[in-house]
Amino acid sequence: MATRVLHRLGTGLRQTAAGRHTNGHVTVVVRSLSAFREDSWFKSLFVRKVDPRKDAHSHLLAKKEDNNLYKIQFHNVKPECLDSYNELCEDVLPSIHADPEYPCELVGTWNTWYGEQDQAVHLWRYRGGYPALTDVMNKLRKNKTFMDYRNERGKMLLSRRNQLLLEFSFWNEPVPRPGPNIYELRSYQLRPGTMIEWGNYWARAIEIRQQNQESVGGFFSQIGSLYTVHHLWAYKDLQSREDTRNAAWQRDGWDEIVYYTVPLIQHMESRIMIPMKTSPLK
Numbered sequence: 001m002a003t004r005v006l007h008r009l010g011t012g013l014r015q016t017a018a019g020r021h022t023n024g025h026v027t028v029v030v031r032s033l034s035a036f037r038e039d040s041w042f043k044s045l046f047v048r049k050v051d052p053r054k055d056a057h058s059h060l061l062a063k064k065e066d067n068n069l070y071k072i073q074f075h076n077v078k079p080e081c082l083d084s085y086n087e088l089c090e091d092v093l094p095s096i097h098a099d100p101e102y103p104c105e106l107v108g109t110w111n112t113w114y115g116e117q118d119q120a121v122h123l124w125r126y127r128g129g130y131p132a133l134t135d136v137m138n139k140l141r142k143n144k145t146f147m148d149y150r151n152e153r154g155k156m157l158l159s160r161r162n163q164l165l166l167e168f169s170f171w172n173e174p175v176p177r178p179g180p181n182i183y184e185l186r187s188y189q190l191r192p193g194t195m196i197e198w199g200n201y202w203a204r205a206i207e208i209r210q211q212n213q214e215s216v217g218g219f220f221s222q223i224g225s226l227y228t229v230h231h232l233w234a235y236k237d238l239q240s241r242e243d244t245r246n247a248a249w250q251r252d253g254w255d256e257i258v259y260y261t262v263p264l265i266q267h268m269e270s271r272i273m274i275p276m277k278t279s280p281l282k
Helices: 002-018 057-061 079-098 129-140 144-154 195-208 238-248 254-264
Strands: 020-022 025-027 068-077 104-114 119-127 157-167 182-190 215-223 228-235 265-275
Touching: 057 195, 068 079, 068 129, 068 215, 079 104, 079 119, 079 144, 104 129, 104 182, 119 129, 119 265, 182 195, 182 238, 195 215, 195 254, 228 238, 254 265
Parallel strands: none
Antiparallel strands: 020 025, 068 119, 068 157, 104 119, 104 265, 157 215, 182 228, 182 265, 215 228
């Protein structure tokens, strides 16, 4: 199809330049230059017009009333060092959380029970966004207790990684809760370009999953592995988790939401986590 169109257009151009002979006379063929405009029908055969989005998805999905930034840390600990690592964290992290000089809060700190073993997960909130994060980092570099903690911690780790996150506007902000609870961190790697669609569906889904107050927080990545979503849930135990998740299928709309969101996912992972002694989320 495209080859025939190109051939005919080329023939027409040659005839336009040289003229067409009819009964011994030269007839000049005049073609409008408007046929070659950028929005011509010919260009539309090959160029797909896309309406650009006018705003970043972070502005469309994140809460407008506050300026919170979250950092999640994953520390893979040497198996023989896990108890010492936990004691070290329990000595130092609460003091940073409680010091008003640092505009940050320890939301929760856990050990992974099911999932990646010998792992610690820490979730921090920075009230004031990126400037607050920078302020905290600059002050911690001058904090001898923290630097000693960091050096000692380095001897106990196999690897570590982190992400900077924003919270979805339709999720409640994580607040301390009494225990004992187990926590599930469900992490989804989405297909690029699908974050808005995911948010639209989960703005409806969260209403279904609030029946037992199990939802703790929902976040999406800004720095680190991109198009990553984390949903944090709290349950009394594994059986409570099973019962709560099964009950969701009995509510109108849940099956439709699952049906439409599963194709958006490239990879997903679930961690069951136990809070450390000093975690605000018990």
